[in-house]
Amino acid sequence: MRQAHELLNGKWIGNQYGGVTAPEALMLPDPATRFARTAARLDALSTGHPMARWLDFMARVARAQHAVASMMRLSGSLVRIEVEDGVELTPPIAANSYRRDPIWREGLALLLDGLDIGAAPTSVRMTIAALRDSSIDGQEALADDFLHGSMEPGDLGAAVFVAAALQVYFTHLAASLPAASLSLLPQRGLCPCCGCTPVCGVIAETGKVRGARYLHCSLCGTAWNHVRAVCITCSHSRWLALRAIEGLGGAARIETCDDCGTYAKMLYQAEDAGVDPVADDLATLGLDVLACQEGWSRHAPNPFLWSGQLSRPG
Incomplete structure (x- = not known):
């Protein structure tokens, strides 16, 4: 029978500091992979799917987003992060108040021009044409309405492409933030970068x-x-x-x-x-x-x- 004092000569195994490993608080997006990954997954999921044609179209949108994301270059302006007692007061790139750079509209134009619409119905083609020909003020108003959740029923078709362009723009913004300076919001169900759900x-x-x-x-x-x-x-x-x-x-x-x-x-x-x-x-x-x-x-x-x-x- 082993005696208790013999156990004192053994060595501890496992984590010498104890405790439980904590998950990373947040992970910033990678503009170089986000949309390409979505497109590839949509391609895979569309096979034999009841909504295959729609998923295929959304894969085309994601590929167009990837192309725009690969070309987009933001200015070097710094985003201010307001923190109090280790807690973010507001999202640094709050979607409903952040002053957008006009480059998002350039991204929208590139997306519309580069989108392979395939056999999309006439209504989609007309929506794209109207959005391409719309004024700067009109496009900015659509973006504001979308981000504030106040889209008019007649604008919902255009909102798909406006949303796609805004996703590319805000993905680049989020990727440029200093991750070490970010913290989760008091409202844990909201994005710590842009405040969206x-x-x-x-x-x-x-x-x-x-x-x-x-x-x-x-x-x-x-x-x-x-x-x-x-x-x-x-x-x-x-x-x-x-x-x-x-x-x-x-x-x-x-x-x-x-x-x-x-x-x-x-x-x-x-x-x-x-x-x-x-x-x-x-x-x-x-x-x-x-x-x-x-x-x-x-x-x-x-x-x-x-x-x-x-x-x-x-």
């Missing part, structure tokens, strides 16, 4: 902490950590549930909250390592339809599904 969440299978949840911004593409088992809209957890369509596999689930009546879509890398927030959200529209039929409202829209309020509901 996430398109969906991704449950990571790689990185510092497996199983960590990252919300992905619908505008600038920043990903930030958000604790699981808490509603991203109201921060309650009492009536939170994770749901999927019976008999249908896949990486997507919806997280419903009966406290506030909203739902958010979650993607699991453990089920499919290739998930992309924008592409997989578009390809799982059936989950949105069923959730709405059951009475839940989506936490925040995908700009390509519905061009409405980008900021927090309510």
